[in-house]
Amino acid sequence: MTANTQPTRRPVILTGDRPTGPLHLGHYVGSLKSRVALQDSHQQYLLLADTQAMTDNASDPDKVRRNVLEVALDYLAVGIDPEKTTIVVQSQLPALAELTLLYMNFVTVARLERNPTIKDEIQARGFGRDIPAGFLCYPVAQAADITAFKAVVVPVGEDQAPLIEQTNEIVRRINHQVGRDVLPQCTALIPKFGRLPGVDGKAKMSKSQGNAIALGASPEQIKAAVHSMYTDPNHLRVSDPGQVEGNMVFTYLDAFDPRTDEVEALKEQYRQGGLGDMVLKRRVEGVLQDLLAPIRERREALAKDPGYVFDILRKGTEQAREVTQQTLDEVRAALGTFSFEQRG
Template sequence: MSKPIILTGDRPTGKLHLGHYVGSLKNRVLLQNENKYEMFVFLADQQALTDHAKESEIIKDSIANVALDYLSVGLDPERVTIFIQSQIPELAELTMYYMNLVSLARLERNPTVKTEIAQKGFGESIPTGFLVYPISQAADITAFKANYVPVGNDQKPMIEQTREIVRSFNHAYKTDCLVEPEGIYPKNEAAGRLPGLDGNAKMSKSLGNGIFFLMTLILFVRK
């Protein structure tokens, strides 16, 4: 009997921090160690381009850093498949097909997207790719037929968006080939949104208000 499939990942736009650890990385390691799942963890470099298209060097440099962060928290490449999103072109192709199943109004109502747009200060200059990146996430999840997706609590609207796309696709094409995923969320909801050092609602790579793993290591060594 095949194992349930887990897929999760991060946008490589900078080094990961403690907010990522309590929000999802800790869960990933625990799930890996249970040995009950087939697990895929990926670096979403194409999604990172949606708000860093003119800063591609940041993404290029961050891929190795995020991969090292994965190893540092205990993800084991012997037990987990770690991959780079752009190395699988079929994911972008599937995203294009899914775009025809989601309205612009639905994307604009996504609470996570609305919050991130406000945080990034796009104003009227929202990159189209950024607005539709929940569809890209749905393509990643469904391409691997993931049953579960470990994420932070702020990603619940993204999981629901994926579930809607699955239902829409299966209904439109009279099939059941797409799997409707479930989110796996931190048990401690407060920890899932660890406050930033500047008092913002949550730590963020883009805001530079996190406690990064290297900083944590330095503090530990000093002790």
């Protein structure tokens, strides 16, 4: 029996990505690696959040549409097994939109504007007061996503934790109003390794900032990215003592090199002087080439048969449609909204 048909006693986990571009190493270390492991112990739903991606990409819907396949390819290439994980397309689940509308009545605009994650994202995008309503209401839509699957575990970065708390606030308000627990609260699963900086050492890794290494990167692209890595600007000569903190070479070794004892020894040597940046960069390059080569090969093979990938998405979405519609029916019944099956 596959995970897609197993009893619901396994904890339900919901996670996903906005399909605005192929995934990169930041996604891998932040969530993809753990998703591969969690699919053996949880009923895992993986959401291609194309509707949410439109909140700040409405002017370029084709970008979102074409990247649904790209992100799905990345999922499968890193080891997501469609027999264990249900991969679904958000826009094809109408129950999510109705749940979002219902939940908007249980949260205020002021509360949405106080959400630290939303405040930071609004500032980063330079919206000012010209905030798309869909973007401001993203926490409500995410609450709909999470509760529609009755997920009790949601892997997120530490900066996303306020969104999970807002989901639980909405759940508590609905449960209090109906007098019973119609919806479960969820727990944020924060990865041990935080947000991976870009190779330039600035902010997070992002394709739009040109500081990312895609999971499907070629050997040449990996080499060029590693050789451009930000190190210690004051480490001018091999003999100079170097700073490890904030040095992207060591950040990436910590994230990806399994030989932790050797990495710690290299840090000590670098601090004392006598270790060149290029020696370290060659080590990082070797680690990343070994990691990404099999992922790239699987991705290229899968890309030759897009019909197979779309079949996986179609089947997963059909199953998810039943699950989310059932939750919507339960919420509507609990709230006492109109139904033609009811009279009087």
